[in-house]
Amino acid sequence: MLxxxxxxxxxxxxxxxxxxxxxxxxxxxxxTPTAVANPVxxxxxxxxxxxYLLALWADWLQGPYLYKLYRHYSFLESQIAILYVCxxxxxVLFAPFSGWLPQVLGRRQTCLLFCLSYSACCLTKLSRDxxxxxxxxxxxxxxxxxxxxxxxxxxxxxxxxxxDFPKEWIPSxxxxxxxxxxxxxxxxxxxxxxxxxxxxxGPVAPFLxxxxxxxxxxxxxxxxxxxxxxxxxxxGDKQTLLLGTPSGGATRxxxxxxxxxxCHDGLRCLLSDRRVMLLGGVQALFESVLYIFVFLWTxxxxxxxxxxxxxxxxxxxxxxAGSLLYRLATSTRYRLQPGHVLCVAVLMAFxxxxxxxxSTAPGQPRPHESFLAFLLLELACGLxxxxxxxxxxxxxxxxxxxGVLAWFRLPLHLLACLGLLAxxxxxxxxxxxxxxxxxxxxxxxxxxxxxxxxxxxxxxFTLGRNDTDLRLEGTRGEGDMY
Numbered sequence: 001m002l003x004x005x006x007x008x009x010x011x012x013x014x015x016x017x018x019x020x021x022x023x024x025x026x027x028x029x030x031x032t033p034t035a036v037a038n039p040v041x042x043x044x045x046x047x048x049x050x051x052y053l054l055a056l057w058a059d060w061l062q063g064p065y066l067y068k069l070y071r072h073y074s075f076l077e078s079q080i081a082i083l084y085v086c087x088x089x090x091x092v093l094f095a096p097f098s099g100w101l102p103q104v105l106g107r108r109q110t111c112l113l114f115c116l117s118y119s120a121c122c123l124t125k126l127s128r129d130x131x132x133x134x135x136x137x138x139x140x141x142x143x144x145x146x147x148x149x150x151x152x153x154x155x156x157x158x159x160x161x162x163x164d165f166p167k168e169w170i171p172s173x174x175x176x177x178x179x180x181x182x183x184x185x186x187x188x189x190x191x192x193x194x195x196x197x198x199x200x201x202g203p204v205a206p207f208l209x210x211x212x213x214x215x216x217x218x219x220x221x222x223x224x225x226x227x228x229x230x231x232x233x234x235x236g237d238k239q240t241l242l243l244g245t246p247s248g249g250a251t252r253x254x255x256x257x258x259x260x261x262x263c264h265d266g267l268r269c270l271l272s273d274r275r276v277m278l279l280g281g282v283q284a285l286f287e288s289v290l291y292i293f294v295f296l297w298t299x300x301x302x303x304x305x306x307x308x309x310x311x312x313x314x315x316x317x318x319x320x321a322g323s324l325l326y327r328l329a330t331s332t333r334y335r336l337q338p339g340h341v342l343c344v345a346v347l348m349a350f351x352x353x354x355x356x357x358x359s360t361a362p363g364q365p366r367p368h369e370s371f372l373a374f375l376l377l378e379l380a381c382g383l384x385x386x387x388x389x390x391x392x393x394x395x396x397x398x399x400x401x402x403g404v405l406a407w408f409r410l411p412l413h414l415l416a417c418l419g420l421l422a423x424x425x426x427x428x429x430x431x432x433x434x435x436x437x438x439x440x441x442x443x444x445x446x447x448x449x450x451x452x453x454x455x456x457x458x459x460x461f462t463l464g465r466n467d468t469d470l471r472l473e474g475t476r477g478e479g480d481m482y
Contacts, residue, residue, distance in 0.1 A: 019324035051221050064192040126208075192206035278456050300365075300439060318379045346382075349453075353444075419442060
């Protein structure tokens with residue numbers, strides 16, 4: 001497995017470079033966008049990305065060795081499953097508050113809260129006490145919820161409400177962030193492997209490195225973002241002198257009212273549009289399987305001695321290759337629809353999970369086949385996320401999107417929690433651990449869930465056969481999708 005992992009990362013990185021060059025060659029030449037030529041926008045974008053990418057880097061550093069750390073502390077697989085469930089349950093608990101907190105505390109202050117809570121989460125990894133580790137997982141759930149909402153909320157608010165830049169410029173910033181995010185994920189695996197295995201600092205080392213990264217993120221938020229908000233504050237003071245200041249109680253009431261209205265509108269949109277319901281079902285089933293996969297990949301491969309940081313980088317590089325393949329597939333040369341790509345992604349994920357039910361058989365594990373299946377699953381993820389994001393943008397109204405996506409995440413996390421609890425119950429009941437039948441059964445259950453997701457995708461596009469909202473702009477009116 002050691003040689004296989006190093007060979008795989010070299011091959012995947014070369015593949016990503018080749019796909020990127022091909023995608024650029026097939027992209028028609030365009031004039032320089034106004035956003036790129038605007039120095040004020042470029043400065044504002046740079047200020048945001050400095051903090052956001054540091055936060056993402058600190059998050060990725062914690063991925064490769066989390067399970068390994070718990071095993072290093074001699075916890076059983078069933079106990080580790082409970083730790084993961086605590087993290088997912090806290091995501092469910094804090095997800096509604098992650099949209100409400102910025103309205104009460106302020107967006108910048110909530111980003112600082114993220115830096116503090118995630119730093120505390122990393123520091124709990126120094127303890128071998130099970131309760132302290134549970135507290136760390138709860139803090140991790142809070143931090144993850146804040147990371148996925150608060151930074152983007154700060155950027156969008158200032159982009160639209162303060163600087164009055166065109167809304168059409170917003171995707172350029174998040175496209176750049178997504179591009180960097182893939183590279184950061186691959187690099188995080190390599191750095192984590194350097195610390196934990198090459199330098200023999202142990203599995204806790206990547207978590208400790210994340211703390212100064214979060215401190216730098218907090219410093220950027222405190223200083224650069226603070227300077228960015230100084231102008232707005234002075235203008236706000238002038239307006240306050242003219243109009244007066246609402247009471248704190250009125251502000252909190254307004255925040256609660258907006259949050260309640262967002263949830264209500266999101267639920268109504270979800271129940272009134274069958275396309276939204278089916279898309280939510282696909283997201284809940286597919287992404288809950290990914291949460292279970294995050295727990296299972298380490299115990300499947302670790303007994304065979306691979307460098308976990310390199311394996312993690314391989315998985316992230318496979319996901320990057322998938323996103324590049326999506327760009328090629330939907331380019332003007334190939335003109336595949338996002339709906340087609342989504343079907344292919346779900347089918348690939350089903351096939352990989354089907355492979356894993358055989359490669360993880362008790363007593364006769366096949367780690368190389370399992371590794372290949374994991375890479376195939378991550379490749380499917382790279383295809384899935386841009387495709388589903390496109391469809392969400394077309395099917396869900398923009399003003400209701402936050403509320404609808406909040407409802408999507410609820411069954412997603414619940415399904416993942418139930419899956420891990422089922423694994424905990426099976427392992428505890430049999431007295432087994434790694435190498436038992438629980439992992440194989442879990443992959444079998446995930447394959448069934450992915451098959452259900454595939455049926456939901458087919459139903460979605462059967463329902464919207466002639467729906468132009470589900471097609472790319474350049475191919476509307478060219479015939480039915482099927």
